[in-house]
Amino acid sequence: MNQVRYGIIGIxxxxxxxxxxxxxxxxxxxxLTAVCDAFESKREWAKEQYGxxxxxxxxxxxxxGSGLVDAVxxxxxxxxxxxxxxxxxxxxxxxxxxxxxxxxxxxxREMNEAAAKSGKTFGIMYNQRMNPLYQKLRDLISTGExxxxxxxxxxxxxxxxxxxxxxxxxxxxxxxxxxxxxLINQCPHNLDLWQWTTGMxxxxxxxxxxxxxxxxxxxxxxxxxxxxYANGATAxxxxxxSDAPGTNRLEVTGSRGKIVIEDDRMTMYRLREDxxxxxxxxxxxxxxxxxxxxxxxxxGPSPEHAGILQNFTDAVLNGAxxxxxxxxxxxxxxxxxxxxxxxxxxxxxxxPLDEAVHEAxxxxxxxxxxxxxxxxxxxxx
Amino acid sequence: MNQVRYGIIGIxxxxxxxxxxxxxxxxxxxxLTAVCDAFESKREWAKEQYGxxxxxxxxxxxxxGSGLVDAVxxxxxxxxxxxxxxxxxxxxxxxxxxxxxxxxxxxxREMNEAAAKSGKTFGIMYNQRMNPLYQKLRDLISTGExxxxxxxxxxxxxxxxxxxxxxxxxxxxxxxxxxxxxLINQCPHNLDLWQWTTGMxxxxxxxxxxxxxxxxxxxxxxxxxxxxYANGATAxxxxxxSDAPGTNRLEVTGSRGKIVIEDDRMTMYRLREDxxxxxxxxxxxxxxxxxxxxxxxxxGPSPEHAGILQNFTDAVLNGAxxxxxxxxxxxxxxxxxxxxxxxxxxxxxxxPLDEAVHEAxxxxxxxxxxxxxxxxxxxxx
Numbered sequence: 001m002n003q004v005r006y007g008i009i010g011i012x013x014x015x016x017x018x019x020x021x022x023x024x025x026x027x028x029x030x031x032l033t034a035v036c037d038a039f040e041s042k043r044e045w046a047k048e049q050y051g052x053x054x055x056x057x058x059x060x061x062x063x064x065g066s067g068l069v070d071a072v073x074x075x076x077x078x079x080x081x082x083x084x085x086x087x088x089x090x091x092x093x094x095x096x097x098x099x100x101x102x103x104x105x106x107x108x109r110e111m112n113e114a115a116a117k118s119g120k121t122f123g124i125m126y127n128q129r130m131n132p133l134y135q136k137l138r139d140l141i142s143t144g145e146x147x148x149x150x151x152x153x154x155x156x157x158x159x160x161x162x163x164x165x166x167x168x169x170x171x172x173x174x175x176x177x178x179x180x181x182x183l184i185n186q187c188p189h190n191l192d193l194w195q196w197t198t199g200m201x202x203x204x205x206x207x208x209x210x211x212x213x214x215x216x217x218x219x220x221x222x223x224x225x226x227x228x229y230a231n232g233a234t235a236x237x238x239x240x241x242s243d244a245p246g247t248n249r250l251e252v253t254g255s256r257g258k259i260v261i262e263d264d265r266m267t268m269y270r271l272r273e274d275x276x277x278x279x280x281x282x283x284x285x286x287x288x289x290x291x292x293x294x295x296x297x298x299x300g301p302s303p304e305h306a307g308i309l310q311n312f313t314d315a316v317l318n319g320a321x322x323x324x325x326x327x328x329x330x331x332x333x334x335x336x337x338x339x340x341x342x343x344x345x346x347x348x349x350x351x352p353l354d355e356a357v358h359e360a361x362x363x364x365x366x367x368x369x370x371x372x373x374x375x376x377x378x379x380x381x
Numbered sequence: 382m383n384q385v386r387y388g389i390i391g392i393x394x395x396x397x398x399x400x401x402x403x404x405x406x407x408x409x410x411x412x413l414t415a416v417c418d419a420f421e422s423k424r425e426w427a428k429e430q431y432g433x434x435x436x437x438x439x440x441x442x443x444x445x446g447s448g449l450v451d452a453v454x455x456x457x458x459x460x461x462x463x464x465x466x467x468x469x470x471x472x473x474x475x476x477x478x479x480x481x482x483x484x485x486x487x488x489x490r491e492m493n494e495a496a497a498k499s500g501k502t503f504g505i506m507y508n509q510r511m512n513p514l515y516q517k518l519r520d521l522i523s524t525g526e527x528x529x530x531x532x533x534x535x536x537x538x539x540x541x542x543x544x545x546x547x548x549x550x551x552x553x554x555x556x557x558x559x560x561x562x563x564l565i566n567q568c569p570h571n572l573d574l575w576q577w578t579t580g581m582x583x584x585x586x587x588x589x590x591x592x593x594x595x596x597x598x599x600x601x602x603x604x605x606x607x608x609x610y611a612n613g614a615t616a617x618x619x620x621x622x623s624d625a626p627g628t629n630r631l632e633v634t635g636s637r638g639k640i641v642i643e644d645d646r647m648t649m650y651r652l653r654e655d656x657x658x659x660x661x662x663x664x665x666x667x668x669x670x671x672x673x674x675x676x677x678x679x680x681g682p683s684p685e686h687a688g689i690l691q692n693f694t695d696a697v698l699n700g701a702x703x704x705x706x707x708x709x710x711x712x713x714x715x716x717x718x719x720x721x722x723x724x725x726x727x728x729x730x731x732x733p734l735d736e737a738v739h740e741a742x743x744x745x746x747x748x749x750x751x752x753x754x755x756x757x758x759x760x761x762x
Binding site: 165206214228240251258271282 | 531532534536538541542543544545546548549587589591594595596603605607609613615617619621623624625626627628630632634638639641650652656657659660661663664665666667668669670672
């Protein structure tokens with residue numbers, strides 16, 4: 001194979017964006033051969049937009065089974081991601097899924113199992129992993145440049161969404177339609193980067209969600225989460241859709257320094273020696289370790305979605321390592337689910353997450369949601 | 382009276398500093414007439430240092446009853462502050478107490494009651510209230526410039542203390558000697574400013590202290606606290622003595638803007654209209670309020686302790702309003718006590734604090750503390 005034939009499931013905002021990249025010729029070894037969408041109007045639009053070279057299907061099952069696609073990009077509502085991915089894997093089709101991987105961990109674990117069984121390439125559209133800033137942060141932490149991670153603080157409150165946004169779709173910000181609020185819709189990249197850049201998942205979480213804060217919605221749009229790690233480190237993650245202006249400031253403190261990313265700028269502080277070593281040898285009551293402010297090389301622009309599409313294509317064609325393996329979608333989602341569950345139970349949540357307890361609590365909220373899901377995903381596509 | 386005759390209780394680091402200010406002639410209307418200290422060596426030093434014009438006593442009782450002082454500055458270990466203040470009020474002597482007001486709320490409430498009964502001037506050495514940055518923050522918030530406060534985040538982790546600091550006194554960082562760690566010793570100013578600049582006390586607190594983090598001590602030196610307010614606002618307060626380099630960043634977000642103080646610089650953002658008004662009239666899904674970055678006039682230097690001493694002197698002589706009334710010491714201490722108690726109970730703590738529950742929990746830790754208090758305060762002074 002010297003070309004990956006892509007089909008896109010769902011030609012909405014995200015799906016049509018991915019289609020534009022694939023048809024631009026920017027992605028070496030990739031070609032768009034098919035799309036599908038449950039809506040007639042979208043299909044008509046796609047026919048006009050992409051012309052005769054791109055087949056248009058009414059549902060994912062038909063497209064996956066058509067023999068026209070080697071890989072699918074799933075860009076449908078969150079709940080449907082695992083169902084569609086599992087269907088594609090069953091037909092031996094590679095899958096690149098939009099974030100979030102799904103809405104609850106149990107469903108996503110089943111998707112991961114199907115991926116493993118199929119042996120097909122499985123990626124997730126974590127385009128922020130292509131951002132040189134976060135790649136550098138991960139690089140510096142994983143190579144020990146700031147020592148052992150001791151504290152992670154992310155204030156990511158610049159997800160402003162007015163009521164008009166929430167009113168723009170009846171499914172928006174409902175338990176039945178989206179399965180959550182800011183954690184499921186706006187924050188999946190942040191939740192992924194939180195664990196990916198540090199290489200650490202918490203052992204337990206205590207979180208405080210506020211639902212419908214300054215907005216007429218049923219899900220959470222204001223969150224403060226506290227997390228603890230096996231090595232004694234702690235973390236705080238704060239997000240909101242009603243703060244204006246919001247903040248985006250990520251601070252990681254290690255035993256040998258600190259990195260702050262704010263307003264797309266990275267600042268690094270390095271201790272001349274590890275704090276533990278300094279502390280062990282120091283005899284002066286008010287002394288502190290020598291701190292160096294480090295000027296790092298300038299980072300280039302992020303290739304964003306195109307970067308993920310190229311990497312995924314290279315993985316399918318040549319076995320290149322994936323920057324964002326689909327199986328890792330469960331990690332950020334676990335954080336999201338744990339934050340919800342801790343709030344619902346008003347208690348600590350230990351990780352790995354108790355999937356059954358989480359699903360049962362989510363289902364209670366789906367049952368009383370003002371939005372009623374029209375049909376299961378299979379019937380719609 | 383045209384001059385306040387001061388006596389200082391405890392001529393340690395802080396007490397001798399206050400004495401230096403009082404003897405410098407900088408404080409109009411103030412004169413140092415006496416000091417007392419339980420330690421012979423300190424008294425000998427004081428006699429040489431201050432000369433015949435300053436009487437030196439072995440204990441506070443003798444100094445308070447000597448007729449030589451109109452006011453005392455209390456600069457003894459934390460536990461003794463309320464006892465000594467109550468003794469001074471009983472003799473009709475004005476009191477300026479070092480921070481913290483005491484170690485537990487019940488004790489401090491009794492001190493406040495004694496102050497009220499005496500009718501004497503009662504101040505607390507919250508010198509950070511003299512800092513023009515925090516005064517400006519309080520001014521901007523109290524006059525509504527950033528609207529209703531919605532979120533307060535204070536990362537104040539630059540209280541680095543090596544093991545050598547903790548080893549410099551057997552009483553340090555023990556439950557019996559200090560009654561706490563970073564909250565009681567390093568953070569009282571921050572805990573006061575948290576409530577004073579915003580004018581808000583939480584309704585409940587959920588906090589996570591770590592004890593002896595990277596240090597061989599029995600008390601807390603790493604804290605993450607989450608708080609909720611009656612108006613729906615939330616706050617996070619994070620502090621540590623082992624982070625290097627630490628951070629000092631206070632962010633207050635209101636419905637009409639945001640103020641950030643970091644590295645002694647204040648940045649203010651103002652919304653052209655209140656977020657609630659914008660949200661109510663806006664019909665565009667991805668719109669957000671217009672944000673102005675505000676350049677504020679430069680703040681002057683802080684008069685620090687001298688500012689408090691002058692203000693207290695003016696209050697005694699002329700009835701000037703106190704910047705830091707002693708009665709307000711209970712507020713920051715309540716936050717401190719609530720953070721301890723929430724950790725000990727591993728649960729929410731509602732405010733006002735249940736004083737008896739807090740005192741009982743503290744007493745358990747004092748009983749098993751490795752430090753044994755030599756004597757009650759009265760006997761030592």
